[in-house]
Each structure stands twice: as C-alpha cells, then as structure tokens.
Amino acid sequence: AASVRRFEAKEMDLVYNFSADQIPRLRNAYGDSVHISPSLSTEYYAFDTRAEPYNDVRVRRALSMVIDRDFLAKVIYSGSQLPAHSMVPPGIESYGEPFGADFADMSQLDCLDVAIELMKEAGYGEGGNPLNIEIRYNTNPNHERVATAVADMWKNAFGAKVSLLNLDVASHFAYLQEDGKFNVARAGWVAEYSDAESFLALSVSGNKTFNYGKFNNPRYDALMKQSYTERDPAARSIILHEAEKILMKEQPIAPLLTQAYLWLVSDKVQGWQDNAPNQHLSKFLSVAE
Incomplete structure (x- = not known):
C-alpha cells in the first residue's frame, strides 16, 4: 500500500505485486500503467483416468467445459490470476x-x-x-473457494453430487504421488525454466511422480520422446504443439488459471516488456525526464 501511494505521488516509477483488490481503481486512474502478465505457472484439476467415469474423454471434456474460468480469475482471485485453457502458459518465446x-x-x-x-x-x-x-485440494482459502465454485458449476450443469476433501500440502501431494485413487485433484506447476516441455512432460505415461491421473496416450508419449532429440527449435515447437493438442483434446487435466505478475509501470519508463520469466534488467530500461 505504501509503495502504491508513492507511485501515485510520482515518487516511484515501478511497483511490483500490489494488492489485487486495487486493480479496478488503479486501472481507472492509470490505464496502461497497470500491467497484468502471465507467469510460468498453471493451476489445474487432474482427473483419475484409471477409473470410471473419468476414463471417458466425454466426461472429462464435459466437466472441464462448464468451468467458468473467467469467474475464478476475476471474482475469486480479483484479477491476480488469468483464465487458462492450455497446459502451457502464454509467453514462452521458444514455443509461441x-x-x-x-x-x-x-x-x-x-x-x-x-x-x-x-x-x-x-x-x-x-x-x-x-x-x-470428490474434489481433493491442498488446504488454502482460495483453493477452497475455487473448489466450492467448481462444485456449484458441476451441480448446476449435471446435477452432480460433489464433496470436497482438503489436506495439508505435504499430505495432499504425497497421496497423489503414491498412486492414491481419487476423482478430481487440484495441482499446479511452476516452471523453473521457460520451456513448454516443463509443462507437457507432466503428462507422459512414464512420469510416475507428477502424472497424478495416470494419463496414458502412446501418441502423446511418442511426440514427447521425439521432442527430446529434436535440435531444430522450430521443428521442436511444432512437435510440442502436436502433443499439447492431444492433451487439450483428451483433457486428462483441466487447466484453470495462470498466476499473473502485477506491476505498476510509469509512462516515463522506457524499454519495459512484460515477459513470462518476469525478468526486467535495468540495462534495458531508462527513465525519461
């Protein structure tokens, strides 16, 4: 709050990670100086594809389709998250x-x-x-709000009976990584490097640690294996896009949200570019007098 006040007093030219509930007011006052850009992260729901009815692509697609991601992003997260319809977030230069x-x-x-x-x-x-x-999630007020909202969406659309189960973060992910059975489980991924492979490798059948729902698609596996040895960046990007196409058609995971970076950038700052790694080197920036 103090840094925002200093920005408004023209004492600061950059403010990072201000409170999301200030977005509407700041946008109204400063317009394009409010920057909301996607990070290298995806929050999603995984379906346990080993058991009925989640082994049926029609059920998975139907459940994913009725999730109002705009509502989750704007109402529950006040705009500090962005709606996600892809496993790979936007902003990865090598992927497009x-x-x-x-x-x-x-x-x-x-x-x-x-x-x-x-x-x-x-x-x-x-x-x-x-x-x-049953929706499983790791204990967190926002995760609970998302699960409650999605439960209502599924109840209203299909007359589903939806229950919620929350565990502490260590227990939640330990259960999933130990092949625990489930219906729907919250998960998320933050990439350590800017590459689509970081997100798509999670759903390879041989990924025993992070393929929670045990998705198994030979064509997907083959494409991912091919991408590991392809040295041409453009050709590799095409291969990875083909893999993501399968993932989004099959919906073993339902992407929900991408965490956003929140910046206030004075119109005096020159050379600023939003980017997924959130790297803003001072040597590329200048401040107009």
Missing part, C-alpha cells in the same frame, strides 16, 4: 502461442449446451447414472 482447448473461444452458455450433451452420451447427468465427484 499455446494450443488451447477447442472450446476456449466458446461462450459459457454454448459450452454448457455441448457439455450436457456429452455427459448424456456418456450416460451421466439428468436421466442417466448419478455423478458423484
């Missing part, structure tokens, strides 16, 4: 634009209509088999 889910540009109403039909085809929802879902 991520391959998002094919329903990413559909309205929520259109998504709902298609999702209800998919769920009916799979034999669940109104007039079909009951849909009982």
Whole structure:
C-alpha cells in the first residue's frame, strides 16, 4: 500500500505485486500503467483416468467445459490470476502461442449446451447414472473457494453430487504421488525454466511422480520422446504443439488459471516488456525526464 501511494505521488516509477483488490481503481486512474502478465505457472484439476467415469474423454471434456474460468480469475482471485485453457502458459518465446482447448473461444452458455450433451452420451447427468465427484485440494482459502465454485458449476450443469476433501500440502501431494485413487485433484506447476516441455512432460505415461491421473496416450508419449532429440527449435515447437493438442483434446487435466505478475509501470519508463520469466534488467530500461 505504501509503495502504491508513492507511485501515485510520482515518487516511484515501478511497483511490483500490489494488492489485487486495487486493480479496478488503479486501472481507472492509470490505464496502461497497470500491467497484468502471465507467469510460468498453471493451476489445474487432474482427473483419475484409471477409473470410471473419468476414463471417458466425454466426461472429462464435459466437466472441464462448464468451468467458468473467467469467474475464478476475476471474482475469486480479483484479477491476480488469468483464465487458462492450455497446459502451457502464454509467453514462452521458444514455443509461441499455446494450443488451447477447442472450446476456449466458446461462450459459457454454448459450452454448457455441448457439455450436457456429452455427459448424456456418456450416460451421466439428468436421466442417466448419478455423478458423484470428490474434489481433493491442498488446504488454502482460495483453493477452497475455487473448489466450492467448481462444485456449484458441476451441480448446476449435471446435477452432480460433489464433496470436497482438503489436506495439508505435504499430505495432499504425497497421496497423489503414491498412486492414491481419487476423482478430481487440484495441482499446479511452476516452471523453473521457460520451456513448454516443463509443462507437457507432466503428462507422459512414464512420469510416475507428477502424472497424478495416470494419463496414458502412446501418441502423446511418442511426440514427447521425439521432442527430446529434436535440435531444430522450430521443428521442436511444432512437435510440442502436436502433443499439447492431444492433451487439450483428451483433457486428462483441466487447466484453470495462470498466476499473473502485477506491476505498476510509469509512462516515463522506457524499454519495459512484460515477459513470462518476469525478468526486467535495468540495462534495458531508462527513465525519461
């Protein structure tokens, strides 16, 4: 709060990580000086593809489609997170634009209509088999708010009975990494380096540690293996995009949110560029008098 006041008094030209609840006021006052850019992170829900009904792509797609990610980002996180429809976040220079889910540009109403039909085809929802879902998450107020909101979305769309189970972070991820059975589980990934592989490798069938839902797709595995030995950056990017296309079609994971970087940047600052690694070297910046 103090740094924002100093920015408003023109005593500071850069402010990082201000409170998200100030976004509307600051945007109204300073417009393009408010920078909200994606980080190298993705929060997602994993489906346990070993068991019914989550071994059915129609069920996974339907559940993912009715999640209102804009609501999660804007209402629950006050704009400090961005909606995610791809496993790979935007902003990775070597990768380019991520391959998002094919329903990413559909309205929520259109998504709902298609999702209800998919769920009916799979034999669940109104007039079909009951849909009982447990969402597991690591204890955190925002994770609880997200789970509660998603539970309501699934109840309203499919008449699902949804329960919530939270554990401390160590117990939650230990359970998942020890092959514990589940329905839906919250997970997240923050890359240590700016490369799409960091996110896509999580869903390789041989990844015993982080492929929580045990997704197994031979074509996906083959593409990822091919990407490891491809030395041409452009060709490698094409291979990784093909892999992400499969991942987003199959939806073994439902991307939810990408954490955002919040900056206030004075219009006097020259050379500023938002970037996913959040690196802003002073040698590339200057301040106009």
